[in-house]
Amino acid sequence: MTIRLVLADDQALVRGALAALLDLEPDLEVVGQAENGEEVLTVVEETAPDVVLMDVEMPGGDGIEATTRIRERHPSVHVLVVTTFGRPGYLRRAMQAGASGFVVKDTPAAGLADAVRRAHAGLRVVDPALAADSLALGDSPLTPRETEVLRAAATGATIAQMAKSLYLSEGTVRNHLSSIIGKTTARNRADAVRVARDAGWL
Template structure:
């Protein structure tokens, strides 16, 4: 029996996934959480073999949760199951230690098969997304540029971002200007949107 942990902030989605996967004779959902920062504790407590993680969750996103699992509960493999099939997300998820990445509209039989393959130590990636990722290339943004774009996403001023990031306002402007240039945007808001659309944030 393969023991599963489901992590998704939408209770309806979690419930639907649990119902589908519990129909499989060799799969058992042993834990469900709605926040990324609850994944490690739930994996430890339940003895889950595979964690199905959404990307966008409160507390910690699915990519961060995959990295935390690899570091703290290496016996539990991570499979990203998300609505957001963005090339940048796939690359970041695999770099974080996820064993697989599929989109939520994957048919139930294929999702169950993906779980079995990840449990067996194989890597499973949505083929269409893999092609998009190879075509798109790597994120042009540095870690600091990503951090400041995330802060800018909330509508914070340069002064507020500088205070939060412990940088001077001039340094923040330089980083944001570089990010705008690298994304091909005209404004900070457009840079945030393009980076988000590409899965770089």
């Protein structure tokens, strides 16, 4: 039986390399490719794959959001997150979104093919070291609203711009930022963005 694959990655070179490697496997076939989180939903509709290999950081909706939507619309489709960023917070969020596994892009070709087969068989596929780090790190300490504020801060927006876009008062935005900085033990809001990104909370 051939396992049908869709690749979602915003870098054409990476998609091409993954497709070339996976197509060498006799039981794997790449039937579609997408460059962002929106396009992958359309490609899945059109090609009916068995497994989607999903990057995390993409324009047009990130891979974790796309994973949630795919799993809601196509529960029989397995999603294997394949990313450069082996961050514990990303792992935790991906699994909560319904991903079957989480591997980093420097995984050897044979290991990636095996991960695809295991995901297709309904097994969980997670790097043991990353799983241990995720358990040690725990959930994000930020509330959903604080996460929204920090995402807005990550764009370089001013307090006034953040307040307007989030329908909050400027004082409330400042209070949220103060709480975020305290929870992340950061020096300032730029450092809080860095800490949260490194942890995979954003």
